[in-house]
Amino acid sequence: MFGVGARVRRKEDDRLLRGRGRFVADIALVGMRELAFVRSPVAHARILSFDIPEQVRRQVFTWQDLEPAGVRPIRAASGLPGFKVSEQPPLAADKVRFAGEPIAVTVAATRAEAEDIASQVIAEFDELPPNVDMLAAAAPGAPCVHEHWSDNIFLETRVGQSFEKDVAAAPVRISRSIRTQRQCIVPLEGKGLVAHWDRQAEQLVLYTATQMPHIVRSGLSECLGLPLEAIRVIAPDVGGGFGWKGLLQPEEVVAAWLCLHLGCPLRWMEDRREHLVAAANAREHHYEITAYADADGRLLGVDADAWVDAGAYSIYPFSACLEAAQVGSILPGPYDFPHYRCRTFSVCTNKPPIVPFRGVARANVCFAMEQIIDAIAAAVGREAWEVRLLNLVPPEKMPFDNITGKHFDSGDYPESLRRAVAGIDLASVRRRQLQGEPDGRLVGVGFATYCEQGAHGTAVYHGWGIPMVPGYEQVQARITADGGLELRAGIQSHGQGMETSFAQVAHEVLGIPLERIRLVHGDTGLTPYSTGTWGSRSMVMAGGAVATACRRLADRLRRIAAHLLQARLEDVTLSGGMLQSGQADITIAEIARTWYLAPQLLPADVDPGGLEITAGYKPKSDHGTFSYATHAAVVAVDAEVGLVEILDYLVVEDAGTMVNPAIVEGQIFGGVAQGIGTALYECSPYDDAGQPMASTLMDYLLPGFTEVPAIRIEHMETPSPYTEFGVKGLGEGGVIAPSAVLCNAINDALKARGAVVTDQPVTPARILAALRNARAEPPP
Amino acid sequence: MKPVDFDYVKPTTLAAAVDLLAQGNGSVKAVAGAQSLGPMLNLRLVQPELLVDVTAIPELLGTREEAERIVIGAGVTHARLEDGDTSERTQAVLAQIASGIAYRAVRNRGTIGGSLAHADPAADWLVCTTALGAELLLVGTAGQRTVSAAEFVVGGFETMLAPDELIVEVRVPRLSAGSRWGYYKLCRKRGEFADASAAVLVDDARGFYRCVIGATSGRPIVLDDSRPLSELAGAAAVAEALSPTALAGDAFAIQVHAAAVRRAVRAATA
Numbered sequence A: 001m002f003g004v005g006a007r008v009r010r011k012e013d014d015r016l017l018r019g020r021g022r023f024v025a026d027i028a029l030v031g032m033r034e035l036a037f038v039r040s041p042v043a044h045a046r047i048l049s050f051d052i053p054e055q056v057r058r059q060v061f062t063w064q065d066l067e068p069a070g071v072r073p074i075r076a077a078s079g080l081p082g083f084k085v086s087e088q089p090p091l092a093a094d095k096v097r098f099a100g101e102p103i104a105v106t107v108a109a110t111r112a113e114a115e116d117i118a119s120q121v122i123a124e125f126d127e128l129p130p131n132v133d134m135l136a137a138a139a140p141g142a143p144c145v146h147e148h149w150s151d152n153i154f155l156e157t158r159v160g161q162s163f164e165k166d167v168a169a170a171p172v173r174i175s176r177s178i179r180t181q182r183q184c185i186v187p188l189e190g191k192g193l194v195a196h197w198d199r200q201a202e203q204l205v206l207y208t209a210t211q212m213p214h215i216v217r218s219g220l221s222e223c224l225g226l227p228l229e230a231i232r233v234i235a236p237d238v239g240g241g242f243g244w245k246g247l248l249q250p251e252e253v254v255a256a257w258l259c260l261h262l263g264c265p266l267r268w269m270e271d272r273r274e275h276l277v278a279a280a281n282a283r284e285h286h287y288e289i290t291a292y293a294d295a296d297g298r299l300l301g302v303d304a305d306a307w308v309d310a311g312a313y314s315i316y317p318f319s320a321c322l323e324a325a326q327v328g329s330i331l332p333g334p335y336d337f338p339h340y341r342c343r344t345f346s347v348c349t350n351k352p353p354i355v356p357f358r359g360v361a362r363a364n365v366c367f368a369m370e371q372i373i374d375a376i377a378a379a380v381g382r383e384a385w386e387v388r389l390l391n392l393v394p395p396e397k398m399p400f401d402n403i404t405g406k407h408f409d410s411g412d413y414p415e416s417l418r419r420a421v422a423g424i425d426l427a428s429v430r431r432r433q434l435q436g437e438p439d440g441r442l443v444g445v446g447f448a449t450y451c452e453q454g455a456h457g458t459a460v461y462h463g464w465g466i467p468m469v470p471g472y473e474q475v476q477a478r479i480t481a482d483g484g485l486e487l488r489a490g491i492q493s494h495g496q497g498m499e500t501s502f503a504q505v506a507h508e509v510l511g512i513p514l515e516r517i518r519l520v521h522g523d524t525g526l527t528p529y530s531t532g533t534w535g536s537r538s539m540v541m542a543g544g545a546v547a548t549a550c551r552r553l554a555d556r557l558r559r560i561a562a563h564l565l566q567a568r569l570e571d572v573t574l575s576g577g578m579l580q581s582g583q584a585d586i587t588i589a590e591i592a593r594t595w596y597l598a599p600q601l602l603p604a605d606v607d608p609g610g611l612e613i614t615a616g617y618k619p620k621s622d623h624g625t626f627s628y629a630t631h632a633a634v635v636a637v638d639a640e641v642g643l644v645e646i647l648d649y650l651v652v653e654d655a656g657t658m659v660n661p662a663i664v665e666g667q668i669f670g671g672v673a674q675g676i677g678t679a680l681y682e683c684s685p686y687d688d689a690g691q692p693m694a695s696t697l698m699d700y701l702l703p704g705f706t707e708v709p710a711i712r713i714e715h716m717e718t719p720s721p722y723t724e725f726g727v728k729g730l731g732e733g734g735v736i737a738p739s740a741v742l743c744n745a746i747n748d749a750l751k752a753r754g755a756v757v758t759d760q761p762v763t764p765a766r767i768l769a770a771l772r773n774a775r776a777e778p779p780p
Numbered sequence B: 001m002k003p004v005d006f007d008y009v010k011p012t013t014l015a016a017a018v019d020l021l022a023q024g025n026g027s028v029k030a031v032a033g034a035q036s037l038g039p040m041l042n043l044r045l046v047q048p049e050l051l052v053d054v055t056a057i058p059e060l061l062g063t064r065e066e067a068e069r070i071v072i073g074a075g076v077t078h079a080r081l082e083d084g085d086t087s088e089r090t091q092a093v094l095a096q097i098a099s100g101i102a103y104r105a106v107r108n109r110g111t112i113g114g115s116l117a118h119a120d121p122a123a124d125w126l127v128c129t130t131a132l133g134a135e136l137l138l139v140g141t142a143g144q145r146t147v148s149a150a151e152f153v154v155g156g157f158e159t160m161l162a163p164d165e166l167i168v169e170v171r172v173p174r175l176s177a178g179s180r181w182g183y184y185k186l187c188r189k190r191g192e193f194a195d196a197s198a199a200v201l202v203d204d205a206r207g208f209y210r211c212v213i214g215a216t217s218g219r220p221i222v223l224d225d226s227r228p229l230s231e232l233a234g235a236a237a238v239a240e241a242l243s244p245t246a247l248a249g250d251a252f253a254i255q256v257h258a259a260a261v262r263r264a265v266r267a268a269t270a
């Protein structure tokens, strides 16, 4: 009732929803001072000099102060052949490479005073031509962002061979140029930190809003030259991450060094403007795709070039090439087809460094591939879902190794599509379209199917050669003397409800009540090493480790119980928190009391490890779990003004065994809401000078609750054959399909007028422009 | 995003307030709901030495009904207008306009006077008070004057207010019972500023007709009332009206403004 599969309320919500959590901004230390960063006003320039008024000179720091003290640039190389390494000094050294790059930091008693000082710091620049558009930056002759490079390509990758002659006779050939826009990640809580030196522990303590405290610790150690044991990183309550908190940030390095240098606690809270300007850092891709199909719409081959605008630097630990390189391997999506070739380019530009945003690369390739499927369907005159169905990997082929070697673990992809078609009631939408709307709007329906690799481990990551490769995920489990359970995990829960779901896993194994199970997470001083929470991995990896640790505890409990109950080990069972043999029983609490307080009663051969265990876990295959889903939407497009209303939105998803369906649904709702932002609203455009044009929330539109419809979810539950309980990673799934689905639905609505939109976000201006173009050149 | 260091006073008389404004030489700013000024302070687009809070001045706080008009204090919030007596025709229209501004949290603090003084081209009160033929009472150290809403706004974020002047009242002529009002704004999402807007008033009993285009780059555009409404709603007329603005030739802007006019006209004539 409370274990795996139970729809229990989240333990952490009591404090979070009442405003009683503790976030970085809630931490105040005696003598704490505030930081403000001076940020580059230009996109690409040499720094000639700083003009700092004498009266504030001692409150301003630049690279000239940090470098002589031994601070090192952030460096995130990839081992992939040909990768060009960038070095990012946490305060710009001789050159700035994007507008918003930190160039100096100021310290004062309050943030307002620190900003007063920041406004007096004037840098003189020798401006250089900026690289604003990735295609232009990738072209020969573009000015180099990093001058010692030969061009602006971090990395080029190639997958597959050209196959033109194999498809020369293909009756259908579809070519598309597709753009996805640069986005900001915009978690509810921005980035923030408090740094101080703990004199007793002789440690630098950094409280920081992060998804990966252990990785931040490693990165700090590299940049500051401090041994790891001298650094403790603590993520307190964190208000959403989505990738923006999955990296070592320059501000963290600067604040950590400065607190050691000044000997006082320091705080920096990212404000929304800093976020929108300096962290406009996600999702900008360009695709040139040609797909070939037979007369039924069966895919014969996909040929693609993909560019990712990776910004100015390679971020730690994921590097600048992870996103584009993933595009090459996941573009084929959930489909089975014989020919594939893809080249990808991670392009270095004068924009903030790209960060893997929830559904990294997956949302983009889904947007591109699902448009292609719809275009093929139009070309062969079939319903788009029929063409999808024809090409999806069928359940009888599972597990399936796809064309790029991805190992799809389990599931019935076509069934999710069939259920979505039925659930959205396609037939009635088609009838409605024939009748027309009383208000003149155009109705359309769209579908998208995807599969999502999550929880990928060593087998996948060692190949990237980046500063982080996940191995065995460890969890420590400890039964307390009164029968409670403490779990310690190096992941970090920042909205995923892990304090509840991990307790459910432990409860499933040990039967200890949920309220007596506590998760300690996000603190390098208290938890085993972990690469943290990213890539839909925590439930699979750390959840698996919880189960493993608890099973081993159960075994130790049974051994002690056998002795105390004078029973044979094989007769002792554990259920409901009670150990039993025949009529005799004993509670976990009684055994715990014996271990801690009455050890004289223990058997002579008791395991001296006691009631505390650190267990490491990896799934049987750590190539990743593959969740999948079909999303379907019905929209109404107002062709006079270009507004889109989402009339219905359905998700038919399969993420394997659900530990807590309510949490699964919460992840999907939130993901779809973000995906609606990608589809219709969010965009961080740059002008020709490389200036970000959306620097407040007036210009950077996010969907609000009036823009997010009631989302309907249908679950399928095909366990993964490789993981504990058959769970799969699902944290990113919701965000992957909405932009594809909504674009397809809008195009279905515009079809009657011969118009097509291909770029995100689908704004009123883009819809009206597509309609104008369609009028100008009637379809053949 | 923290404002510069400034002082703050909250005078309780109109005379004291305009005196303070007069002393400042431009470095003193009035503040009402701070829903527009607040962000500008935080972005340091405004760096005042003194803020004069006008929300304790009695003349700015009341609403009264006169025979020919409804008089609204400049400090009355959007929320109070939204919650007004909708059995009376004019107040019902005002309530309808107010309810479409941003969301309730903004309406609870934002004021009609602040909105007009800020003169964001996309603001609801700007286009609507112009269409309603409202007048503003302005008071400064040199005395008071009355101006029409239409002439009050000079351009985008620009009004004829002198540095020592306050808007004290907004006077809206009473609509006759059979009058027709149409207002349409195109917002990409609810609560967002408009990309296009238009307001139409058809008041046969008073012989008053007006069609106004808002959300341009400048002041609201009052269309020629000698032409029939059906003609005003045409794309050509709208393109012509927008031609002196920064939106001239912008196909999207012309198209959505024309749609806004069409929809406002439809609402006022249907």
Ligand SMILES: Cc1cc2nc3c(=O)[nH]c(=O)nc-3n(C[C@H](O)[C@H](O)[C@H](O)COP(=O)(O)OP(=O)(O)OC[C@H]3O[C@@H](n4cnc5c(N)ncnc54)[C@H](O)[C@@H]3O)c2cc1C
Residues within 6 Å of the ligand: B029, B030, B031, B032, B033, B034, B035, B036, B037, B038, B054, B060, B074, B075, B100, B101, B102, B103, B106, B109, B110, B111, B112, B113, B114, B115, B116, B117, B118, B122, B123, B124, B125, B161, B165, B166, B167, B168, B191, B192, B193, B194
């Ligand atoms: C999120 C958000 C969404 C919004 N959406 C909309 C919208 O959809 N439509 C819309 O119309 N508005 C919108 N607004 C603006 C809102 O209506 C503001 O309340 C209004 O524009 C300003 O009113 P205020 O009382 O807050 O003025 P303040 O911000 O206090 O002042 C604004 C300016 O007016 C001056 N001022 C204030 N009162 C007077 C006075 N009596 N005499 C002379 N000068 C004065 C100030 O000096 C300042 O220059 C939005 C605001 C926010 C924050």
